[in-house]
Each structure stands twice: as C-alpha cells, then as structure tokens.
Amino acid sequence: MENHVVDGANGFVASHLIGALVARGDAVFALARASEEVVRRKVADALTTLHLDPGLVKKVQVRSFSLADPELGLSSSDVFDEPCSYWHSAALITFFPRREDELHAVNVVGSVNAAAAFARHAKPGSRYVHVGTAYQHGTTLGRALEQWPEFNHSSEFRNDYERSKRLAEVDLSRSELAQKGEVLVTRLGVMVGHSGTGRALSDLGMYDFLRVIALFARRTPGERVRFVCHPNAALHLTPVDGTVDRMLALASGPLTRPVRHLVPPTAVPVADLFAAISAHLPVELVAVTAADVEAEPFSRFEAIVNMRCKFTSPYFRHEYDFESHQDAEPPPVTPRILDLLISWYVREGLPE
Numbered sequence: 001m002e003n004h005v006v007d008g009a010n011g012f013v014a015s016h017l018i019g020a021l022v023a024r025g026d027a028v029f030a031l032a033r034a035s036e037e038v039v040r041r042k043v044a045d046a047l048t049t050l051h052l053d054p055g056l057v058k059k060v061q062v063r064s065f066s067l068a069d070p071e072l073g074l075s076s077s078d079v080f081d082e083p084c085s086y087w088h089s090a091a092l093i094t095f096f097p098r099r100e101d102e103l104h105a106v107n108v109v110g111s112v113n114a115a116a117a118f119a120r121h122a123k124p125g126s127r128y129v130h131v132g133t134a135y136q137h138g139t140t141l142g143r144a145l146e147q148w149p150e151f152n153h154s155s156e157f158r159n160d161y162e163r164s165k166r167l168a169e170v171d172l173s174r175s176e177l178a179q180k181g182e183v184l185v186t187r188l189g190v191m192v193g194h195s196g197t198g199r200a201l202s203d204l205g206m207y208d209f210l211r212v213i214a215l216f217a218r219r220t221p222g223e224r225v226r227f228v229c230h231p232n233a234a235l236h237l238t239p240v241d242g243t244v245d246r247m248l249a250l251a252s253g254p255l256t257r258p259v260r261h262l263v264p265p266t267a268v269p270v271a272d273l274f275a276a277i278s279a280h281l282p283v284e285l286v287a288v289t290a291a292d293v294e295a296e297p298f299s300r301f302e303a304i305v306n307m308r309c310k311f312t313s314p315y316f317r318h319e320y321d322f323e324s325h326q327d328a329e330p331p332p333v334t335p336r337i338l339d340l341l342i343s344w345y346v347r348e349g350l351p352e
Contacts (some may be wrong), residue, residue, distance in 0.1 A: 001025055001026055002084075002085065003026070003027045003084040003085070003268045004021050004026055004029070004085050004086075005028075005031065005079050005080070005084050005085070005086045006021075006028060006029070006031065006087040007020050007031040007065060007086075007089060007090040007114060008032065008034070008088075008089040008090025008091060008131075009030035009031055009032040009034075009039045009062070009089075010032045010034040010038050010039045010042045011042075011089055011090070011091075011133060011205035012191060012200075012201070012202045012204065012240065013089055013188065013240065013243065013322055014089040014131075015039075015042040015045070015046040016046040016050060016240045016241070016244050017087060017089070017247060017248075018054055018060060019046040019047040019050050020245075020248065022043075022047075022056045022057070022060055023047065023052045026057075027061075028059070028060050028061065029062075029063055029084075030062045030063070031062075031063050031065040031072070031074075031079070031090070032064070032065065032090075033066065033090075036064075040057050040060065040062065042201075043057045043310065046201075048199075049193070049197070049200075049201070049240070050181075050194070050241060051196075053201065057221075063075075063079060063104040065213070066104055067090055067111075067113055067114060068105065068113070070116065070117065072113065072114065074117075074145060077121050079348065080118075080121040080122050080126075081123075082123060083123040083124065083131060084122065084123070084127075084129075085126065085251055086114075086126065086127070086129065087129045087131065087251075088114045088118075088128065088130050088131060089112070089131040089247045090110065091106065091107050091110075091165070092107055092161075092164075093204060094161060095158075095159045095311035096148045097159075097160075099160060100160045101126070103160050103161055103164040104164055104167070106164075107161070107164035107165055107167075107168050108164050108167045108168050108171065108190055111168040111171065111172065112168075112171050114174055115128060115130075115171075115177055116175075118177070119175070119176060126149070127182055127184065128177050128182055128183050128184070129155070129183075129184045129185075129186060129251050130168070130169070130172055130184070130185045130186070131186055131188065131249070132168070132169055132185055132187045133162070133187055134188060134189050134236065134261050134263050134322050135158075135163040135315075135320075136158065136166040136169060136187065137320075138157040138158065138163070138166065139157065139158060139318055142321070143321045143323055144320070144321065145262070145324045146257065146259045146260055146261055146325075147203075148170075148173035148178070148258075148259060149166055149169050149170055150170070151166075151167075151170055152166060158314045158315070159311070159314075162196070165289065167308070169185060169259075172185070178258065181258070183255065183258050184231065184251055184258055185258055185259045185260065186246075186247055186250065186260055186328075187252075187259070187261045187262060187264050188262050189237065189238035189243075189261075189263040189264065189322075189330075190205045190235050190236055190237050190238060190315075191204070191205060191238055191243065192205070192206055192207075192237045192239055192341050193238065193240060193344065193345070194239060194240060194241050195239035195241055195242060195331065195337050196295070196340075197344065198337075198341045198343060198344030198345070199338065200341065200344065200345060201349075203349075206235070206237065206273075206341075207345055207349065208312060209312040209313075210277065210342070210346070210349060210350070211309045211351070212286070212305070212312075213225075213281060213305070214281055214346065215290065216283070216301075216304075216305050217282050217283035218282070220301065221282030221283070222283075222284075223284070223301055224283075224284040224286060225283060225284070225285055225286070225305045225306075226285075226286045226287075226289060226291050226293065226298065226302055227270075227274075227285065227286070227309070228288060228289065228293060228313070228316070228317060229317060230317050230318055230319050232319045233269070233271075233287065233319065234267035234268055234270060234319075235270065235315065235320075236264055236267045236320065237264070237268045237273075237336065237341070238263060238264060238270075242264075242331050243262055243330050246262050246327075246328055246329070247262065247331050249327065250262075250327070250328060253327075260324075260328045261322045261323060261324040261328060262324075262328050262329070262330060263322050263324050263329065263330075264329055264330055264331065264332040264333060265324065265332055266332040268333050268338060270287050270316050272338065273338070274286065274287060276335075276338050276339055278340055279339070279342075280342050280343055281346060287316070305308075338345075
C-alpha cells in the first residue's frame with residue numbers, strides 16, 4: 001500500500017485520481033477548501049465514471065486546507081507521517097479578465113506554499129507531482145518542449161490563467177525540490193470525460209463551449225455560426241481515464257525527465273469537433289479564416305455567439321505542437337469517442 005496526498009480534491013482530475021488510488025488499495029488524504037460532503041460526492045461520482053465501486057470513497061481521509069497559508073491550513077502534519085506522493089492539483093481555472101491578482105494568489109503563491117510545505121514536512125522517499133497544463137506554452141510559436149519554462153511577457157498568453165500556470169512552473173523549477181530531482185510536472189491537455197462512455201462531470205474547457213452553443217442552438221435552431229480558426233487548428237482532447245493511468249505510471253517511475261506532456265499523439269481537428277457538435281445540436285458550426293469573415297462579416301447572431309465564446313474560441317486560432325513520448329500519451333480521441341463525449345454531455349450534462 002502506498003500513501004498519497006492530493007490537494008484540490010474536489011476538482012475534475014483530482015477526484016478521478018483519488019478514485020483510482022483508493023481502488024487499488026492505496027491510502028489517500030484528500031485536501032480541499034470545499035466541505036467534506038462535497039469532496040466525497042465528487043470522488044464517489046468519479047469512481048462511478050471509472051466503473052469502480054463508489055462505496056470506496058469511505059476509505060478516503062478528507063482534510064480542510066488553504067493554499068494561502070504557508071502550512072496549508074492543516075491543523076496537524078499527520079498527512080506527512082509516512083513517505084508519500086503529494087499531488088498538487090489545486091488551482092483556480094478562469095479565463096475571465098480582471099482576476100489576475102486572484103489567479104496569482106492561488107496558482108502561483110499557492111503553488112509555492114504547497115511545494116514549500118511538502119519540502120518541510122515530507123518524509124525521505126516522498127515525491128511531489130505538480131499538475132499543470134500543456135497550454136502554459138501560450139501563443140509562443142514553435143514546438144512546446146518537455147523542459148522547465150522561462151518567463152514570458154504577458155502578451156504571449158491568451159489569458160491570465162495560462163500565465164499563472166507558467167509562473168508556477170518557473171518558481172518550482174528554482175526550488176530545492178527540483179534541484180534534488182524529487183519533482184514531476186504533468187502538463188495536461190484539454191480534459192474530457194471517460195473514453196468508454198463519454199461521461200464527464202465537468203463544465204470546463206470543451207464543455208463550457210458546448211453549453212454556450214447548446215443555449216443558442218435551442219433558442220434559435222438551424223442557424224449557422226462561423227468561428228475564425230487556424231487552418232490546422234486541433235485540440236488535444238484528453239480522456240480522464242487514460243490521463244489518470246498515465247499520471248500514476250509516471251509518478252511511480254524514474255524522475256529523470258521531470259516535465260512531461262500528457263497529451264494524445266493525435267489531436268482532434270476543430271472541424272471534426274464542430275461536425276460532431278452539429279450532429280447532436282440544431283446548429284451548423286463552421287471553421288473559417290479571418291479573410292472569410294472580412295469578405296462576409298458575421299451576422300448579428302454569429303457576433304453574439306462569438307462574444308459569448310470569447311474565452312474558448314482563441315484556442316481555435318492557434319496550431320499546437322507538444323513534444324510527447326509514448327509512456328506519457330493517453331490514447332487518442334477517435335471519431336467514435338468524440339461522438340460519445342458530445343452525445344453524453346448533450347443528453348446528460350447540459351442544464352435544463
């Protein structure tokens with residue numbers, strides 16, 4: 001039996017990670033700002049998604065914590081009584097403007113606090129896993145390499161969230177933990193649901209976009225909506241089950257390559273995503289170039305939808321190339337899996 005500490009325990013990835021850990025018999029401390037009831041519900045839902053017994057949630061030990069506190073708000077250090085793997089998953093995810101200070105406090109200062117608390121209290125033989133995003137690469141041209149990042153100007157990022165995740169990695173790279181080789185950084189792609197069922201209890205990423213499109217499609221069915229896209233636009237949609245499998249395998253192996261991209265070897269073309277959505281909702285989504293829109297300006301309806309999607313649509317306008325290796329690559333999202341993901345969310349996940 002291994003020991004694990006997972007913060008941000010009520011999050012989408014963390015709850016599935018905790019479910020997989022307790023299912024294989026490991027001991028888990030789940031740290032979260034949310035109430036114990038919320039954490040247990042999220043983990044039970046994740047266990048169900050992973051086709052595991054939701055009753056296993058009773059094996060999870062839940063602790064309240066705070067990234068704002070250098071000691072993480074823990075009333076005691078019992079979570080570090082044994083050598084452990086510490087999974088730093090807690091983060092603020094928002095693309096809304098004017099939240100830079102809050103993002104910095106949680107994602108940058110909070111990450112420093114988590115790593116420092118681990119360094120002070122963890123027993124020898126422990127490991128620290130930082131859960132990041134592949135999109136911390138921002139809009140920088142060229143291939144995103146599996147290496148520690150450097151500072152970039154804020155103009156190189158689509159939003160303050162991306163920049164905050166980059167800064168967190170920069171600080172971690174300079175830490176004593178990194179110098180000792182006790183750190184693994186897992187950069188995730190666009191997280192989606194289970195590859196076998198499409199089930200996903202999330203409203204982030206692709207699902208935020210789907211929710212907006214569904215709102216307008218159901219109000220005004222049959223409309224065409226164009227989005228400006230890069231000619232080679234594709235998203236690295238990453239099923240949660242395959243991602244958790246890869247995270248566990250990497251964390252138990254050698255840490256000679258501390259920065260890893262957990263993205264599928266093949267991305268999903270945005271045109272295919274649009275076609276899958278249009279097959280399940282009464283809307284026609286079309287990928288176009290900026291020149292196309294200049295020649296034929298957006299209709300009022302298209303302009304409104306684009307405005308509502310302004311935090312997601314920038315990801316359609318860039319071509320991504322992430323360095324990755326087979327041991328870290330979750331299985332790709334095939335057309336069948338993409339259809340499952342869209343159909344499940346349209347059927348089960350959308351608000352009434």
